[in-house]
């Protein structure tokens with residue numbers, strides 16, 4: 001299985017278009033060691049030929065332009081793409097807006113939970129995806145799905161779905177239910193085990209996660225590789241930076257650091273490779289010379305970057 005992180009940043013990207021925080025300034029001005037990052041997305045292939053995109057970010061056009069594997073084959077048809085399917089883990093704007101760019105009658109399948117498919121259904125702009133060409137298929141909240149192309153031919157990719165603690169998409173928050181997760185329901189955020197019919201390694205992909213419980217730890221035990229929510233280093237990072245009032249918890253993202261953070265909570269779980277993705281532009285690990293980046297690396301984590309390839 002080939003896995004490429006095609007977007008390692010959270011919503012907004014790095015630098016974010018309107019951000020003057022010192023990290024966005026540093027990457028904008030090309031400071032040594034700072035890597036620009038596009039918004040959250042992953043490309044996976046079981047056979048090196050057919051690809052599935054996990055989460056379609058607003059940067060998908062640039063991500064495909066930067067990834068030869070996702071481009072039309074030199075000997076392909078006049079209109080051609082190796083993208084056979086798009087799989088969504090939630091309905092956040094940074095994970096679905098890219099669908100609007102994947103039109104032009106290319107035939108592929110979109111997989112998401114009923115809750116997320118309902119969001120696409122309710123927003124008529126997604127009708128730009130011609131239903132004859134783009135088939136919408138439900139993922140169960142728990143269970144295995146063989147990812148197939150539009151015609152039903154298997155891609156060799158298999159996903160196992162499980163729900164994780166999360167939050168309903170920002171644009172769907174119900175302010176009258178602030179005490180109850182703003183209307184969050186199960187199916188709003190899922191995690192995925194991504195494997196192949198060939199049965200070589202498997203990858204856990206959890207770009208949004210509000211809490212780690214014993215169930216999740218048990219599931220991840222002995223994983224070959226984990227790509228996990230690295231949005232914020234500390235829960236109060238955005239208010240502390242002065243860029244916004246929301247904590248990580250408020251956004252449905254567990255912090256990296258602290259006694260309840262993901263480094264500490266997964267320290268005793270045996271996972272061969274652990275990599276942070278969906279990294280927000282306020283997160284100090286984006287500065288490769290920071291103490292926080294050093295602490296994450298010392299704890300055995302890697303910091304995902306655009307173009308990072310993982311062979312499993």
Ligand code: MLT
Nearest residue numbers: 010011092093094170251
């Ligand atoms: C998130 O991950 O919390 C969302 O993508 C934030 C957003 O809607 O930009």
Ligand code: MN
Nearest residue numbers: 010011092094
């Ligand atoms: Mn996001």
